[in-house]
Amino acid sequence: MTRTIAIFGYGPGLGVGTARRFGKEGFRVAIVGRDAERASRNADHLTAEGIEAAAFAADVTDAGQLQKAIDDITATLGPIDVAVHGAAADPSARTPSTLEVDVAALSIPITLKLHSPILLTRALAPAMIERGDGALLFSSGSSERHLLPYLANFGVALAAQRAYVRQLHAELRGTGVYAGLLNIGALIGNSKAERLVDEHPELVPPGIELPRITNAELGDHYWRMYTDRTHDELDVGFPA
Template identity: 75%
Template sequence: MTKTLAIFGFGPGLGMGTARRFGKEGFRVAVIGRDPDKARRHTDQLVAEGIDAAAFPADVTDEAQVRDAVDRITGAFGPIDVAVHGAAGEMADRVPSTLAVDVASLATPLALKLHSPILMTRALAPAMIERGDGALLFTSGNSERHPLPYLSNFGVALAAQRGYLRQLEVELRGTGVYVGLLNIGVLIGDSRAERIVDEHPELVPPGVEIPRMTNAELGDIYWRLYSERDRVELDVGFAD
């Protein structure tokens, strides 16, 4: 039976690389993004490459839209077997230093990296538990594990996300539902972030070197995380 992958917060970097890798394994792909036109363009690209895909536009930080997207996907494809949460912020959402962090500057990072993963989990976990099978995969960054003051507001949100997911993994042990977290410390090929940094290198503080990885390489890593299921977290691009 064909399985379904749903990517919440689909983008041209990690989303496309992951979709192609799972599509190569015969998965259907549900493309979930806030911008309907972008979601459809990404879907058209996957379909042109021979992958069974469809767009389900939704704001992944809105509970009603997340649940509606899940209903539409299951109506079109059947149960969601694997969900990837890949929503990320914009460079403009960051603050310049830890001392500049205030409550307002945490709103977007928390919405994207804590609240939205919770919404996805609550929409999908009960059915996965009932079936005794499923995978919930999440994307994080390196500003929580390797403090970067110019990304400090996201570091706070990522720390909260990690705490939630570690607890979730413990609670779901023995249910057949796998929880995995991919901590990414690289610029992803073809991503919006890579393009912005290339166009505006001044956005990266002097002395900070950010390694790069293609979206295909990250797709392979996500596939390994899903298929091997031998760890909760996997780091890529982190300094020793």
């Protein structure tokens, strides 16, 4: 039976790598992004590679748009077997130091990396539990695991997301539904963040070296998490 993976917040880095890896295994791919035309082009690229794909437009932080995308995916491709929440904010939304973090500075990262995953889980988990199978995969960055004051507002949000996913993983044990968090400690190849840092190296404080990781490697890691279904999180790309 052909399965469906839905990638929410699809981009040229994590999204492409994950779509290709799961598509290679015979999954249909639902691409979800804010820009309908871009999502359609991304679906066409996958189709040209021999992967069955369809595009859906939604802002993953908007509950109504998210639910409509899920309903449309289900009607078009069938039930969502695997959901990947890979949405990421522009690095320009960072705060330059912990001392400059205020409530307003947390709005974007908290909405994107905590509220949106909660919305996605509440929309998908009940049906997955009823079927006795499914996977909810989330992405994180390095600022929660390492002290990076120039990314302080994101670090706070990612810490909250990590706590949520780990609790979710524990509570779903025995239901057939897996929840896991991929902690990415490197710039993702072909991603918007990588291009932005390359064009504006001043965004990264002096003395900080950012390792790189390919989108194909990340796709492999997500596939491993999905098939192993053991740990609540996996760290990749962090310096030894």
